Amino acid sequence: MSLCWVATLSDGTQEWEHEGEYEVLPGERLPWVRLTENLRDRDQHLVSLDLVIDGKWIHLPSREWSQFSTGKILLPIFYSLSYIVESEILMGIQHSESYIDVVAHFENFQVHLIVNAEDEETWIQVSEDFNPMAPTPSVS
């Protein structure tokens, strides 16, 4: 399965994971962390964040125009991303699952898109008080 994130920046540019300066580099932080650092250095933020899984796009809540009229649209103020890994051990078995957790952060809650990296099973979860490891800068 191929999976990557695609970020649209406040200056209108689009950055793809695994392309350009966002390749995985030995000894360096992951591309997402480097993106958050670059955003801070350049005083930018994200306006949208998408996952592309085997060529199929999944759009997280965005600050851009929505093509769907579904009532009052709430705009996220920043995004975060992390990976979760689970491993069963010790009992004569070895089984691991890994997930990506992509989060749109709103004023008082967060919307998570969690995807199993092996079988693409997907969950949408809403939380409050989630403290991300690597957030993008907030909209000022």
Add this chain to the structure above:
Amino acid sequence: MAFSLTAQLTTGTRTIDPSANRIWWNGATFGTNIPLSQYQDSTHISDTDDTHVCLTNHVNNTKYLGVSTVSVNGSASSSLPIDTGSCGLKLTFDTSDLGGASVATSGATFYAYDGTNDISPMSGVNFQAAEGGQSTHWTNANGSASALPLVDQSAATSHDFYIATSVSPTSIGAKTGKIKFVLTYI
């Protein structure tokens, strides 16, 4: 990402093959039962045929004595935290499968469960766990809601987690379940 598991022995270490080895918590010797409501006196490794592997150089045994005390390899009671070198298990998470990137870890947990639903405890046991060098008391880490939390680690290409375990049966009979290690990284 890649996980590896090392058993820390009374002398040296031994790499565990999770698909081919099992950890045993026993009475005085390999294969002997732990008396009801007591904690193990020895910890061992077997293969999947239940053949004893660690023979005379066993896994460090960390016996629960009280909520913040332990006997390491039969020694007198001492207070937690347990030295990392005295723990029975070392879990290593490295980024060899991630192109060798440097990642920070957060929210790592360790727990036993019934093998079906993470929140359901393994039936008939107390499963005490403590993080070496960190935990000042044991956690009965049976079921995900009671998981042992592990300390966050800053960015690196490899992360070690030292874990002490101690098991006590609360009912007679064989026990079944699984043990899980979970972490978040970026």
